[in-house]
Amino acid sequence: MNLPSRNSRSHKGENGKVAVIAGSRDYTGAPALASKAALRTGSDLVKTLTSKDIQDTVASYSPNFIVRSYPGCYLSPNGVKPALELVRWADVTLMGPGLSKPDTEALKQIFQNSQTKWVIDADGIKPAIEVEVSNAIFTPHNGEVKYITDAYGSIESFVEQTGNVVVEKGSTDKIYSKNGVKENNTGTSAMTVGGTGDVLAGIIASLISQGLELQNAGYTGAVINGKAGERATETYGSGMLATDLIENIPGAMKNI
Numbered sequence: 001m002n003l004p005s006r007n008s009r010s011h012k013g014e015n016g017k018v019a020v021i022a023g024s025r026d027y028t029g030a031p032a033l034a035s036k037a038a039l040r041t042g043s044d045l046v047k048t049l050t051s052k053d054i055q056d057t058v059a060s061y062s063p064n065f066i067v068r069s070y071p072g073c074y075l076s077p078n079g080v081k082p083a084l085e086l087v088r089w090a091d092v093t094l095m096g097p098g099l100s101k102p103d104t105e106a107l108k109q110i111f112q113n114s115q116t117k118w119v120i121d122a123d124g125i126k127p128a129i130e131v132e133v134s135n136a137i138f139t140p141h142n143g144e145v146k147y148i149t150d151a152y153g154s155i156e157s158f159v160e161q162t163g164n165v166v167v168e169k170g171s172t173d174k175i176y177s178k179n180g181v182k183e184n185n186t187g188t189s190a191m192t193v194g195g196t197g198d199v200l201a202g203i204i205a206s207l208i209s210q211g212l213e214l215q216n217a218g219y220t221g222a223v224i225n226g227k228a229g230e231r232a233t234e235t236y237g238s239g240m241l242a243t244d245l246i247e248n249i250p251g252a253m254k255n256i
């Protein structure tokens with residue numbers, strides 16, 4: 001499995017710049033979980049864009065975070081400009097975790113006015129499909145897959161027609177791309193705890209920011225997430241939290 005490599009003469013930002021557009025009044029954890037997971041996977045810089053009402057809350061979770069905001073409690077039209085600026089800065093943008101009730105038109109405008117690589121999760125999935133976003137990895141759980149199958153009949157025809165990659169999450173993750181389907185069986189049932197999908201999305205975004213191709217980032221990310229979950233379950237059993245999983249990402253990466 002090829003992981004990102006770091007040369008000794010790299011400078012700040014060279015090992016990946018990730019934008020995370022996530023969170024809302026309803027979910028303050030998701031942006032932090034995804035952002036910290038991206039840093040722990042090795043990206044140099046992660047900038048998190050969220051709603052003003054939770055900006056200080058998210059920033060308070062770690063001095064490693066760079067948190068920007070748009071006015072209000074949910075993504076709305078006045079979030080489009082800051083989002084487009086952040087997308088231009090980043091190597092890859094993660095869109096979706098915790099957005100809850102984003103203004104769909106604003107979300108679509110961000111997708112349609114950006115040329116970048118995307119990781120699209122949770123509340124970003126349905127709008128992204130509706131505007132036919134490309135150059136993207138989608139990370140639906142079993143409930144969110146319906147947005148893809150309702151629109152394209154099957155995940156296989158979605159990836160065939162769009163060239164996108166899909167990580168269908170579950171006890172066995174299935175990674176679909178034009179080259180077929182790969183399975184990941186790592187992980188434990190303790191990973192059904194809330195937030196492990198937000199973590200996976202951050203891991204995958206980080207791997208893309210460090211140079212991995214979409215399909216490889218999807219599969220490698222799922223393996224890292226599962227291995228980190230196994231390590232955290234050894235310590236905490238079914239009391240494992242998504243934050244415990246994040247702290248086990250570096251150890252998991254060393255052993256795959």
Ligand SMILES: NC(=O)C1=CN([C@@H]2O[C@H](COP(=O)(O)OP(=O)(O)OC[C@H]3O[C@@H](n4cnc5c(N)ncnc54)[C@H](O)[C@@H]3O)[C@@H](O)[C@H]2O)[C@@H](O)CC1
Pocket residue numbers: 027028029030031096097098099100122123141142143144194195196197198
């Ligand atoms: N600490 C936090 O801030 C967290 C924020 N989260 C955010 O919460 C929002 C909703 O997340 P979820 O969709 O997980 O939670 P929900 O409970 O809102 O699930 C949405 C729908 O999907 C179904 N569903 C959920 N998980 C499923 C699965 N594995 N298989 C089949 N159906 C499933 C549910 O029954 C429901 O109908 C997302 O934006 C997510 O990013 C979650 O990741 C949990 C942690």
Ligand SMILES: Nc1ncnc2c1ncn2[C@@H]1O[C@H](COP(=O)(O)OP(=O)(O)O)[C@@H](O)[C@H]1O
Pocket residue numbers: 140141169170171172173186187188189190191192193194195196197198199200225
């Ligand atoms: N039984 C299980 N065994 C291993 N991994 C699991 C199991 N159930 C869920 N997962 C993993 O947990 C994560 C769940 O993602 P998701 O439902 O989006 O969580 P959340 O939205 O709460 O962050 C996925 O990475 C999935 O692979």
Ligand SMILES: [Mg+2]
Pocket residue numbers: 121122141197198
């Ligand atoms: Mg999720």
